[in-house]
Amino acid sequence: QVQLVESGGGLVQAGGSLRLSCAASGRTFSNYAMGWFRQAPGKDRDFIAAISSSGTVREYAGSMKGRFTISRENEKVIYLQMNSLKPEDTAVYYCAAAVSIRRMLNDNDSNSWGQGTQVTVSS
Numbered sequence: 001q002v003q004l005v006e007s008g009g010g011l012v013q014a015g016g017s018l019r020l021s022c023a024a025s026g027r028t029f030s031n032y033a034m035g036w037f038r039q040a041p042g043k044d045r046d047f048i049a050a051i052s053s054s055g056t057v058r059e060y061a062g063s064m065k066g067r068f069t070i071s072r073e074n075e076k077v078i079y080l081q082m083n084s085l086k087p088e089d090t091a092v093y094y095c096a097a098a099v100s101i102r103r104m105l106n107d108n109d110s111n112s113w114g115q116g117t118q119v120t121v122s123s
Contacts, residue, residue: 036078
């Protein structure tokens with residue numbers, strides 16, 4: 001059983017920055033890729049970024065590259081650094097884990113998910 005807990009969300013003005021954290025736990029949590037998705041009200045959940053279990057491979061949604069950076073502290077903790085935030089970045093941000101980045105992107109239903117953390121960007 002994998003548990004994911006996000007933190008770091010909040011209210012920020014446009015142009016500001018936030019860093020989200022995700023901590024994983026579970027007896028069997030090992031060698032998992034982890035990543036970030038977001039869901040704005042009335043919209044589908046969108047992929048942001050993912051990082052391999054070793055931290056050496058990163059993938060980003062094209063629109064997120066440049067402003068968002070994913071990093072990995074260790075096997076169970078990842079971050080999402082978000083800069084130059086815009087009101088359209090307002091969403092609930094979810095952490096995800098899967099056996100590989102490919103699986104995470106191609107089979108969302110099999111991912112482990114956190115509860116999400118709200119990010120609100122005011123204009």
